Amino acid sequence: MLAIDRLKKIEELLKENGSIVISQLSDLLDVSEETIRRDLEKLSKTMKFKRVRGGAYLYESSDTEVPVKIRERIYIKEKQIIGVKSVSFIDDGDTIMLDSSTTALYIAKNLNLSKKKVTVITNSIKITNELADNSLIKIICLGGTLRRRTKSYVGYMTTDSLMNLSADKAFVSCSSIDLFFGVTDNHNLEARVRKGMLTNSVKKFLVVDYTKFEKPAVNKICNIKDLDVIIVDRQLSDENLEILKKHKIEVVCCE
Structure with a gap:
C-alpha cells in the first residue's frame, strides 16, 4: 500500500472509531509500528487528534480521557x-x-x-x-x-x-x-x-x-x-x- 493510501486509511479509521491502536494498525496495514508513528506525525499536520503511547484518539469536548482500548495496551x-x-x-x-x-x-x-x-x-x-x-x-x-x-x-x-x-x-x-x-x-x-x-x-x-x-x-x-x-x-x-x-x-x- 502506498503511503498516501495508508494515510487516508488511518484517517478513515480515526473518524470511524474515534481512536486507533498502533499495534493493530501495524498488523492491518502490514507495516512496522515505527512506520505507523511516522504516518501519524504526517497526519497530525492536517488533522486534529491526540497522540499517546500506543495509539491516538480524537478529542471530545466533554471527555478528554484516553479511550479504554488504548489504555488496555499501555503499561x-x-x-x-x-x-x-x-x-x-x-x-x-x-x-x-x-x-x-x-x-x-x-x-x-x-x-x-x-x-x-x-x-x-x-x-x-x-x-x-x-x-x-x-x-x-x-x-x-x-x-x-x-x-x-x-x-x-x-x-x-x-x-x-x-x-x-x-x-x-x-x-x-x-x-x-x-x-x-x-x-x-x-x-x-x-x-x-x-x-x-x-x-x-x-x-x-x-x-x-x-x-x-x-x-x-x-x-x-x-x-x-x-x-x-x-x-x-x-x-x-x-x-x-x-x-x-x-x-x-x-x-x-x-x-
Whole structure:
C-alpha cells in the first residue's frame, strides 16, 4: 500500500472509531509500528487528534480521557504486577469495589485465577464480563449512563446505588496524584463514582503506576489523607514517601 493510501486509511479509521491502536494498525496495514508513528506525525499536520503511547484518539469536548482500548495496551507489565499484589490483600469472604480503570481490570483478571470467594461491586462492563463465568464470585454491577470511552456506568443512578452499598475494601485508580491537592480524575462523573467507592469502603486502596504522580487533573476524588494504602509499580521518590508517611499511608511498591 502506498503511503498516501495508508494515510487516508488511518484517517478513515480515526473518524470511524474515534481512536486507533498502533499495534493493530501495524498488523492491518502490514507495516512496522515505527512506520505507523511516522504516518501519524504526517497526519497530525492536517488533522486534529491526540497522540499517546500506543495509539491516538480524537478529542471530545466533554471527555478528554484516553479511550479504554488504548489504555488496555499501555503499561501492561506495570498493571499486571499491581493486579497480582492487590489480590494478595483480598481475603475469602471479602466484598470489594473495583472502579472502571484498566488497572482494576488487571485486579479482576488475577482475582479470577485466585480461587477466592468474594463479592465484587463495579461500574465496569469489562470487569463484569471478565468475572461473569466465575461461580465463586458474586458480581454487583452498578447501573447508570453508559460512558462508551471507558465502557463504564456513571451518573446519578450509579452514585445513588453506591450510597446503599458498603465494602470491606475499595481498589480505585485515578488520572493523576498531587500529594498536596489530592487524588484527581479527568472526568467529573467518574471521579464521583470513585469517591463513592472509597467513602463506602472500610479500607481504601489507590492502585496506580508511577506516571500518575504529576500535576493534578481537574476533578478531585479525595484527599491523600483519606487513603489507607497506595499500591504502585515502582519505588517513589524519598520526598513523596516522606509525605505519605506523615499521613500514615502504607506504600506498597511492586518493583
